[in-house]
Every structure is written in structure tokens, then in C-alpha cells.
Amino acid sequence: MFAFYNLGMFQLRCTVRDCQQLLEQRERELVCDAGHHFDRARQGYWNLLQPQDKKSKQPGDTDEAVLARHRWLQNGYAQSLIEALRPWCAANTSEAIQRTLDLGCGEGSFGPALFSNADTSYCGIDLSKRAIKLAARGWPAATWVLANADRGLPVSDQSVHRVISLFGRRPVAEVHRVLVPGGNCIVAVPGEEDLIELRERTQQTGHSRSRWEKIVDDMRRGGFEMVEQKHWQRNVELEPAAITDALAMTYRAVRRSQRSRLEGVQAMNVTLAADLILLRRN
Ligand SMILES: C[S@@+](CC[C@H](N)C(=O)[O-])C[C@H]1O[C@@H](n2cnc3c(N)ncnc32)[C@H](O)[C@@H]1O
Numbered sequence: 268m269f270a271f272y273n274l275g276m277f278q279l280r281c282t283v284r285d286c287q288q289l290l291e292q293r294e295r296e297l298v299c300d301a302g303h304h305f306d307r308a309r310q311g312y313w314n315l316l317q318p319q320d321k322k323s324k325q326p327g328d329t330d331e332a333v334l335a336r337h338r339w340l341q342n343g344y345a346q347s348l349i350e351a352l353r354p355w356c357a358a359n360t361s362e363a364i365q366r367t368l369d370l371g372c373g374e375g376s377f378g379p380a381l382f383s384n385a386d387t388s389y390c391g392i393d394l395s396k397r398a399i400k401l402a403a404r405g406w407p408a409a410t411w412v413l414a415n416a417d418r419g420l421p422v423s424d425q426s427v428h429r430v431i432s433l434f435g436r437r438p439v440a441e442v443h444r445v446l447v448p449g450g451n452c453i454v455a456v457p458g459e460e461d462l463i464e465l466r467e468r469t470q471q472t473g474h475s476r477s478r479w480e481k482i483v484d485d486m487r488r489g490g491f492e493m494v495e496q497k498h499w500q501r502n503v504e505l506e507p508a509a510i511t512d513a514l515a516m517t518y519r520a521v522r523r524s525q526r527s528r529l530e531g532v533q534a535m536n537v538t539l540a541a542d543l544i545l546l547r548r549n
């Protein structure tokens with residue numbers, strides 16, 4: 268006799284090549300009708316990663332970057348960013364269940380901050396094991412999945428009401444497939460001025476242009492329309508430990524030799540900036 272649960276109301280699907288059948292939870296594992304099964308890790312996340320999908324052009328953040336981002340978010344540097352995103356995260360239809368899929372959820376601070384009242388209808392996906400473990404520890408009631416978002420999303424067609432990608436992956440065709448018509452997609456990307464003072468000090472070049480307009484173009488071509496765009500920006504005084512974290516977690520990998528240019532710096536005023544886009548699936 269097996270007990271079947273309604274996997275947090277999330278419709279995950281099998282990642283075995285060419286299978287794609289719906290997964291159902293049976294005790295501590297997920298099974299599909301073809302008999303493939305996936306164990307629930309001790310830390311509470313589902314490992315849907317196939318051996319051939321471990322490698323990626325973007326292999327997921329390093330442990331160092333994940334831990335730096337975790338400390339950064341715990342220190343509250345994204346609090347006003349969360350407030351800027353909050354109005355877009357309110358219910359957008361009268362349906363009782365509004366599922367949210369968080370692509371590249373990282374160490375998982377944004378989920379509970381934005382959707383704390385909807386733990387069974389939130390699912391975070393990340394390719395970093397360290398990140399997904401931290402996420403599952405921080406919000407055990409939500410659904411956490413280790414998977415490669417660039418190899419097809421392990422989620423049924425039109426089963427999600429909202430996709431969020433905060434500085435994460437954006438597989439446009441897959442996001443379109445999993446969203447219900449009229450569903451929302453919320454994207455955040457680093458703004459032009461983000462960490463500009465640190466980039467100048469470490470003499471990093473490039474990446475100074477914001478990419479949000481190009482993202483909107485790509486998403487339009489993929490069947491989305493833009494509803495709203497916002498710029499978020501603030502200045503913070505960073506102590507040396509926070510400067511180290513900001514450099515370690517940044518997507519613009521900073522070499523140690525460049526970091527050494529910041530040695531001896533006591534505290535610095537630094538700009539944080541992001542472009543936020545709200546899109547709707549046609
Ligand atoms: C800059 S972090 C942002 C994390 C989180 N959204 C936040 O804002 O704190 C990008 C995240 O995307 C994850 N990632 C990179 N490539 C991925 C992939 N192919 N599939 C799933 N996650 C991926 C990384 O492991 C990392 O946690």
C-alpha cells in the first residue's frame with residue numbers, strides 16, 4: 268500500500284530522456300508511470316538532474332558564490348528590491364491556486380520573502396546543489412528541485428501562473444510552454460550602474476550596459492508582451508566583508524588579482540541597481 272500525495276500542487280514531470288510523464292509523490296520518492304523514480308534528498312529537495320544534464324555552459328554558481336549571496340541577502344541588501352517586486356507578485360487571477368516557478372532560485376531567500384503565504388504553490392529550481400540545500404533548509408514547506416533549467420523545465424505544459432527569473436536563467440520557449448495563457452513572467456537583471464564603483468576599482472570592463480531592452484525583444488519574439496518596467500537603485504555603505512561578498516557573488520567573475528586592488532579599502536559607498544520587467548504570456 269502506497270500513500271500518494273499531491274506534490275505541493277506542483278506538476279513536475281520526469282526528466283528521463285524522452286519520458287516527460289507526470290511525476291507523483293510516493294512517500295519519499297517521485298515516480299512516473301514508466302517506473303522512473305527520483306529520491307527526495309535528506310535536506311528535502313528533489314534531485315531531477317540527469318547525469319548528462321549536469322554539464323552546462325552555465326554550470327550553476329560555485330559554492331563560494333552561493334554562500335556569498337546567502338550572506339549578502341541575509342544582511343538585507345535586497346530588502347528594498349523585494350519591496351519593489353512585491354506588487355507584481357500579488358494574485359493576478361481569481362483562481363485559488365497560483366503556482367510560481369522560480370528559475371535559478373539560488374539559495375532561496377526571495378521565495379519566502381515574496382510568497383510566504385503560498386508555500387505549497389511555490390517551486391524553486393537551481394543547478395547548484397549547495398544553493399538548493401540552503402533553500403530547502405530555509406523554507407521546507409516549498410518545493411525545491413535540483414535541475415538544469417537549460418535542458419527543458421521539469422514541469423507540465425500550462426501548469427504555472429507565474430515564472431520569476433531573478434538574475435537567473437530565461438529559457439524563453441520553455442517559460443512560454445509551462446505558463447498558462449495570460450500568466451506572468453517577472454525578470455530582474457543587473458542595472459547599468461550595479462556595483463559600478465567596485466567594477467571601476469577592480470578595472471573590470473564591459474557589462475556596463477543594461478540588457479533589459481534586449482531581453483524584452485527576445486521575450487516578445489517568444490510570445491510575451493511587456494506590461495511594465497521599473498528601475499531599482501540604491502546606494503549602500505559596504506564594509507570590507509560585504510565588498511568581498513559582492514565581488515564573489517557577482518556574475519561577472521572577478522579574478523583574485525583584480526580583487527587584490529581592493530585590499531586595504533575600509534568601507535565604500537556602492538551603487539546597487541537592477542532592471543525589473545513584468546511580462547505577460549500571450
Ligand atoms: C545570480 S544567481 C541568482 C540567484 C537568485 N535568483 C537570487 O537572486 O538570489 C543565478 C543562479 O542561477 C543558477 N543557475 C545557473 N545556471 C543554471 C541552470 N542551467 N539551471 C538552473 N539554475 C542555474 C545558479 O546556480 C545561481 O544560483
Ligand SMILES: [Zn+2]
Nearest residue numbers: 281286299303
Ligand atoms: Zn519517466
